[in-house]
Amino acid sequence: MEYFLQQLINGLTLGSIYGLIAIGYTMVYGIIGMINFAHGDIFMVGSFIALATFLALIALGISALPLILFITLLVSMLFTSAWGWTVERLAYRPLRGSFRLAPLITAIGMSIVLQNFVQITQGARVKPLPPQIQGGVTLIEGVTENGTIAVQLSYMQMIIIFTTLALMIGFSLLISKTSLGRSQRACEQDQKMAALLGVNVDRTISLTFVMGAALAAVAGFMFLLLYGVIDFYIGFLAGVKAFTAAVLGGIGSLPGAMLGGLLIGLIEVFWSGYFSVEYKDVAAFSILVIVLIFMPSGLLGKPEVEKV
Amino acid sequence: MAAAPNSGLMADSVKDAAIAALLVAVLGFFFFALRTDIGTGGLDLTYRWGMWFTAIAIVFAGRLLLNLFVFKTAKPVTSGITITVPAALTTVVGRFLGPVLLLMAVGLPFIVMVLFPDRDRQFIDLAILIMTYVMLGWGLNIVVGLAGLLDLGYVAFYAVGAYSFALMAQYLNIGFWTALPLAGLLAATWGIILGFPVLRLRGDYLAIVTLAFGEIIRVVLLNWYDFTGGPDGISGIPKPSFFGLDFSRTGGFAEYFGLDYSTIHRFIYLYYIILALALITNFVTLRLRKLPIGRAWEALREDEIACRSLGINTTNTKLTAFSIGAMFAGFAGSFFATRQGFISPESFTFLESAIILAIVVLGGLGSQIGVVIASVVMIGGIELLRNLGFLKEVFGPDFEPTQYRMLIFGLAMVLIMVWKPRGIISSRNPSAVYKERKKISSDMVAQGEGH
Numbered sequence: 109m110e111y112f113l114q115q116l117i118n119g120l121t122l123g124s125i126y127g128l129i130a131i132g133y134t135m136v137y138g139i140i141g142m143i144n145f146a147h148g149d150i151f152m153v154g155s156f157i158a159l160a161t162f163l164a165l166i167a168l169g170i171s172a173l174p175l176i177l178f179i180t181l182l183v184s185m186l187f188t189s190a191w192g193w194t195v196e197r198l199a200y201r202p203l204r205g206s207f208r209l210a211p212l213i214t215a216i217g218m219s220i221v222l223q224n225f226v227q228i229t230q231g232a233r234v235k236p237l238p239p240q241i242q243g244g245v246t247l248i249e250g251v252t253e254n255g256t257i258a259v260q261l262s263y264m265q266m267i268i269i270f271t272t273l274a275l276m277i278g279f280s281l282l283i284s285k286t287s288l289g290r291s292q293r294a295c296e297q298d299q300k301m302a303a304l305l306g307v308n309v310d311r312t313i314s315l316t317f318v319m320g321a322a323l324a325a326v327a328g329f330m331f332l333l334l335y336g337v338i339d340f341y342i343g344f345l346a347g348v349k350a351f352t353a354a355v356l357g358g359i360g361s362l363p364g365a366m367l368g369g370l371l372i373g374l375i376e377v378f379w380s381g382y383f384s385v386e387y388k389d390v391a392a393f394s395i396l397v398i399v400l401i402f403m404p405s406g407l408l409g410k411p412e413v414e415k416v
Numbered sequence: 417m418a419a420a421p422n423s424g425l426m427a428d429s430v431k432d433a434a435i436a437a438l439l440v441a442v443l444g445f446f447f448f449a450l451r452t453d454i455g456t457g458g459l460d461l462t463y464r465w466g467m468w469f470t471a472i473a474i475v476f477a478g479r480l481l482l483n484l485f486v487f488k489t490a491k492p493v494t495s496g497i498t499i500t501v502p503a504a505l506t507t508v509v510g511r512f513l514g515p516v517l518l519l520m521a522v523g524l525p526f527i528v529m530v531l532f533p534d535r536d537r538q539f540i541d542l543a544i545l546i547m548t549y550v551m552l553g554w555g556l557n558i559v560v561g562l563a564g565l566l567d568l569g570y571v572a573f574y575a576v577g578a579y580s581f582a583l584m585a586q587y588l589n590i591g592f593w594t595a596l597p598l599a600g601l602l603a604a605t606w607g608i609i610l611g612f613p614v615l616r617l618r619g620d621y622l623a624i625v626t627l628a629f630g631e632i633i634r635v636v637l638l639n640w641y642d643f644t645g646g647p648d649g650i651s652g653i654p655k656p657s658f659f660g661l662d663f664s665r666t667g668g669f670a671e672y673f674g675l676d677y678s679t680i681h682r683f684i685y686l687y688y689i690i691l692a693l694a695l696i697t698n699f700v701t702l703r704l705r706k707l708p709i710g711r712a713w714e715a716l717r718e719d720e721i722a723c724r725s726l727g728i729n730t731t732n733t734k735l736t737a738f739s740i741g742a743m744f745a746g747f748a749g750s751f752f753a754t755r756q757g758f759i760s761p762e763s764f765t766f767l768e769s770a771i772i773l774a775i776v777v778l779g780g781l782g783s784q785i786g787v788v789i790a791s792v793v794m795i796g797g798i799e800l801l802r803n804l805g806f807l808k809e810v811f812g813p814d815f816e817p818t819q820y821r822m823l824i825f826g827l828a829m830v831l832i833m834v835w836k837p838r839g840i841i842s843s844r845n846p847s848a849v850y851k852e853r854k855k856i857s858s859d860m861v862a863q864g865e866g867h
Contacts, residue, residue: 141620397629
């Protein structure tokens, strides 16, 4: 039971990270109907920016850890957004209105470019960062035949889960209450009509990419703090899993993306905990296949109506 | 040079270039100016202001020059170099391009041996590599180009082909020619097994599921250590024999035909095997397009709902396209295994699928000749970038040109697609015609929607 609870906490932490990335996929898919393959690499870029900022702030002599974390979070969100904006501007906007496969190919191209750019400028070796936030609270202490087993909720996990919660609340308000959110939902439903009613479609799409990139940057920073190791290739697997999460939750649905992210995180952690670590990716992908076959619109998605 | 740009244009161009430079300054700050490295006691941060400023300056200058002379001039330079090809010439070229390329491909090893006697092995090896991608591209063209099913996990079938030959050779001691059809069959079977549940899905969903399958197969190959050797791969895969003759120094091909022994014989032989396999792929595709099943594929690509209303069994149609495409990947895979002599899951990553898909899309969906052109450009281009050693003398010994290979490859993918979203060969002849045969520009059709 204690083991189960511990895995539950670990799974929720990992799932929060996937959920944050998945929102970027689901928003972009909702608004322009394409898989933004470079989004996983935007997440990777975000984690590299966070790492460099973190080290630079320490080098500048700032010693208060909460302040460092906060500034790093803001800086990485800001700069990663710039990357998200640029990728959209260079690779997707020129192909707007073109046929479906063209932006998919440029997305894959952008993903290759980002990976190799980071590899060249930052080196191919992994970047280890020693754990920065230590300690935690023991929730339950149980006794088994092998000794005591404690359910730990580390401060790190608390930070991740609470930041994700806060961001989700803020983000939902942004989408449902502000004019930006309204124009975004309008573009999602009908771009032409939205344009006729005075919504700047190009700007809205750009902002969608910016928001997705900012959330991916938060995920990247958390990934860095949680695992303490990043390299230029982390974006691919995290990206595919986050996309899986977006599909699982029902693509186009924001709460669905978060739910899907949490589920994928839980599945991965429980699979590693109870079955085998090697096949945890297979478990995540198999879930994707099964969900798509039996529930093609995902958990919270609206079923697509085929029109002639 | 064009006439002196007026001051308004100059101001605009400078402003635009400054914005571009500012963007690079922002984007590049954490990648050019700062660098993290593993040092003593954790990560070290090094500052590279010089590199950052150089990057900004290059972008500013480049953007300014582009603005002044290409984008914003009253008469862009590009308009001056547009070549208008007469329609008659394009038809002539279109008619003879295929046969001429075929003749060149058949004679290639000998042309290479005459022209580059000291580097012939390298060039024939490159030709084998390109031809492998041509074959894979043609195979995937059946799935993506003809049937309109977006497959991002094509490399899975390539891996199935390669591993089935390698494992058969290892455990059952079966040679290449016996294993080749079996590998193709196995890959096709996997195509059916994987295709059956997922082909009800549409478009991007299908894409992501095929990607997931590709990754599942790779992860299984990586972790099933007892059977597949895991990350160590399988080595010592036998080479193909020529009607029972192998290419060894004694008692082999050279001795039987009274030739001087040379390792080049094996390269030429491998080249002709892959050429034949590729041509079979092409021939089968072209013939299938004329059969009802090929017509059904194209109809499916254009409009799935109309297809269903006309009584075509869409699931079976998709499944045949999927499994025939997989079969050719299986053939290509077992050829890859025998050429390399060693395979490991490393060779079957998603990047490989992406490259094959890029070849098909960049070449122009459904166009056979486009695949050839795209393979030569992309694969030949990547390999050409390996030979950039001379740049070391320009930029100093620390400069490692080969690491820019994939960066340039990715940029090329983006640029070609932005330049020609429909691919290099963007018009096509429909197989079925109503009254007269005419070329349709692909802008007119919704092909490759991947329903």
